[in-house]
Amino acid sequence: MARAPVLAAGGIVLRRGATPLVAVVRQRKRNEWVLPKGKLDDGETPKDAARREVLEETGHDPAVHEFLGTLVYQSGGRSKVVHFWRMEANGAPVRKLMNDIKAVDWLPLEDAVERLSREYERAFLRNVGPIALAAAAGVAPPEADAMLPLARDDVDAAVQTLTPAEAASVDELRHGLLQKVKAWLRGEA
Numbered sequence: 369m370a371r372a373p374v375l376a377a378g379g380i381v382l383r384r385g386a387t388p389l390v391a392v393v394r395q396r397k398r399n400e401w402v403l404p405k406g407k408l409d410d411g412e413t414p415k416d417a418a419r420r421e422v423l424e425e426t427g428h429d430p431a432v433h434e435f436l437g438t439l440v441y442q443s444g445g446r447s448k449v450v451h452f453w454r455m456e457a458n459g460a461p462v463r464k465l466m467n468d469i470k471a472v473d474w475l476p477l478e479d480a481v482e483r484l485s486r487e488y489e490r491a492f493l494r495n496v497g498p499i500a501l502a503a504a505a506g507v508a509p510p511e512a513d514a515m516l517p518l519a520r521d522d523v524d525a526a527v528q529t530l531t532p533a534e535a536a537s538v539d540e541l542r543h544g545l546l547q548k549v550k551a552w553l554r555g556e557a
Contacts, residue, residue: 378405
C-alpha cells in the first residue's frame with residue numbers, strides 16, 4: 369500500500385521592476401537552488417503554509433495572489449504534492465532567513481529557470497512563470513497552445529529520469545487524485 373503523499377506549498381515570488389525578478393533559494397543541507405516552499409504544519413491551509421514558507425525562506429512578507437498550479441514529484445521514497453501561488457515581495461526583507469536557507473537570489477525568469485537545480489522545478493517554472501509575470505503585469509497570459517510543445521518535451525524528459533517504481537507511484541498518485549476530483553464533482557467529497 370502506498371504511503372500518503374507529503375503536502376507542501378510555496379510561491380512563485382516576484383519583485384516588480386523594469387525587469388521583473390523571481391526568487392530562488394539555496395538550501396544549506398543539499399546546496400541546491402529551489403523554489404521557496406515547504407511542508408504544511410498541522411491544521412494549516414496550503415495557502416497559509418505557502419505564505420509562511422516564503423516568509424521563512426526569503427525573509428519577505430509577500431502579498432499572496434492567485435493559485436498557479438501543483439507540482440508532484442518523488443522525495444525520500446514518497447510522493448510530494450506542492451501547491452504554488454503567485455506572490456509579490458515589496459520593499460526590504462522583514463526577517464532573517466531560516467537556518468535551512470543559505471541564500472536568496474532575485475533573477476529574471478529565464479535566469480531563475482536555469483538556476484534551479486531540479487529539472488521538474490525548471491519545467492514547472494518555465495511553464496507557470498510567464499503566467500505569473502502576465503498576471504502581475506495585468507495582461508493576458510501567453511496562449512496555452514504556444515506553451516504545450518515545451519511542456520510535453522519537459523514532461524517527457526522528467527519522466528525519463530524516474531525509476532520504474534517512481535513512475536508507478538506517480539501513476540498511482542495521478543489515478544488517486546483523478547478519483548478524488550471525480551468524487552468531488554459528483555458531490556461525494
